Amino acid sequence: MFFKIGLLTFGGGFAMLPVLTHELRDRRQWMTDKELADIVSTATVFPGAISVNSAFLQGLRMRGIPGMAAAVTGLVTPSLLVILLIAIFLSSYAALSTVQAFFKGAAAAVTAQIAYAVYIFGQSARPTPRAIGLALAILALLIFVKIHPMVAILVSGSVGFFLFGRRRGPSEEPICRKDG
Amino acid sequence: MATLFQLFASFLVIGATAYGGGIATISLIQREIVAAHGWLTAAQMRELITLAQMTPGPIAINAATFTGYRVAGIAGSLVSTLAVITPGVLLLSGYSLLLSRFRPTGFLDRAREALRPGILALILYAVYTFGATAIDGLATGAIAAGTFLVILLCGRRVHPALLVFAAGGLGVLLFRS
Numbered sequence: 001m002f003f004k005i006g007l008l009t010f011g012g013g014f015a016m017l018p019v020l021t022h023e024l025r026d027r028r029q030w031m032t033d034k035e036l037a038d039i040v041s042t043a044t045v046f047p048g049a050i051s052v053n054s055a056f057l058q059g060l061r062m063r064g065i066p067g068m069a070a071a072v073t074g075l076v077t078p079s080l081l082v083i084l085l086i087a088i089f090l091s092s093y094a095a096l097s098t099v100q101a102f103f104k105g106a107a108a109a110v111t112a113q114i115a116y117a118v119y120i121f122g123q124s125a126r127p128t129p130r131a132i133g134l135a136l137a138i139l140a141l142l143i144f145v146k147i148h149p150m151v152a153i154l155v156s157g158s159v160g161f162f163l164f165g166r167r168r169g170p171s172e173e174p175i176c177r178k179d180g
Numbered sequence: 181m182a183t184l185f186q187l188f189a190s191f192l193v194i195g196a197t198a199y200g201g202g203i204a205t206i207s208l209i210q211r212e213i214v215a216a217h218g219w220l221t222a223a224q225m226r227e228l229i230t231l232a233q234m235t236p237g238p239i240a241i242n243a244a245t246f247t248g249y250r251v252a253g254i255a256g257s258l259v260s261t262l263a264v265i266t267p268g269v270l271l272l273s274g275y276s277l278l279l280s281r282f283r284p285t286g287f288l289d290r291a292r293e294a295l296r297p298g299i300l301a302l303i304l305y306a307v308y309t310f311g312a313t314a315i316d317g318l319a320t321g322a323i324a325a326g327t328f329l330v331i332l333l334c335g336r337r338v339h340p341a342l343l344v345f346a347a348g349g350l351g352v353l354l355f356r357s
Contacts, residue, residue, distance in 0.1 A: 046271050046272055047198050047268050049239075049240050049265075049268070051237075052238060052269075056272050057272065060276055075237075076237070076241060076261065076265060078236055079237020079238070080241070080261055082237070083232075083235060083249075084254070087246050087250065087257070091249075094224075098352055098356055101357075102348040103230055104316075104355045105320070105323055105347045105351015105352065106234070106351060107226045107229075107230045107310075107314035108315060108327070109324065109348075110230050111307070111310055112324045114206070114303070114306050114307050114310055115307050115324075121300055127297070131300070134297035134298075135296075135301045135304070138297060138301035139305055143308065148211060149207045149208035149211055152305075153295065153299075154298075156296070156299070157295055159294075159297075160298070161291065
């Protein structure tokens with residue numbers, strides 16, 4: 001089943017959400033809305049592709065470790081095969097001017113898709129002015145100091161944890177203190 | 181063998197720090213593959229990301245398979261792909277074990293909130309770095325602007341991969357020498 005999701009999820013991360021929702025919730029009824037939201041939100045906090053992480057959690061939840069292994073393998077295999085075939089093909093034809101021209105045009109469209117991701121992010125995450133300020137500061141570090149993108153995530157994680165953690169909505173008041 | 185090990189290490193780093201979905205990962209991949217190791221040229225990197233947008237599967241995995249193959253053949257592609265999924269799978273396993281004892285949901289919410297500015301910065305940075313290699317004049321700029329408008333107006337009704345193919349076709353008409 002995750003083989004099919006793997007085959008159908010073009011692009012990255014959030015692009016696959018509608019497919020995942022359709023397959024898992026509507027067609028197979030393996031999970032409810034709430035469970036799906038739980039899995040996806042957990043998947044985003046961990047590193048790695050969101051669809052792989054979701055497959056992992058869903059497989060584990062349903063069938064334990066064999067389910068997890070099956071879901072992850074099923075998800076990764078199609079993209080591995082497709083890219084492998086293209087890479088083999090490209091290594092002999094990459095120099096052709098038609099192929100070059102194709103990539104030049106296609107890459108311009110990809111730039112637009114990346115820019116659109118900013119827009120989507122703004123809509124779904126609704127960052128606060130503080131969060132935007134921190135994002136711009138990190139962007140400046142990336143461009144001018146050329147910090148490693150890994151450092152950008154670490155800075156955001158550590159600064160953000162103290163900056164935003166304290167003042168969340170009242171419903172989330174007893175943050176993790178009590179469990180620890 | 182040394183190359184395979186380097187590939188494994190590099191994609192382990194990418195896998196461990198790939199937060200926030202594919203697009204936020206682009207600059208990380210670029211830094212490791214192009215700047216740090218010189219495995220791909222800037223032009224090949226542009227091809228790689230473009231391919232990743234046209235083919236199924238997460239960008240980080242596409243990048244691992246593609247780079248691995250270019251650097252060390254089929255063995256390289258398998259090693260890299262395995263490396264890139266390992267950190268997430270290990271961390272999630274640990275988390276799932278912990279989860280059976282207590283539920284630190286407040287912690288997860290806080291972590292998610294804390295990572296957001298960094299993810300936003302990385303997406304903006306990807307616009308900047310990828311745009312710099314992809315937009316080289318009026319024609320490519322116009323294709324990008326046109327595509328952006330189509331996405332804005334039609335949203336998800338037009339499949340993203342279809343747009344990239346269409347722009348590629350336009351590229352063949354316009355730029356073939």
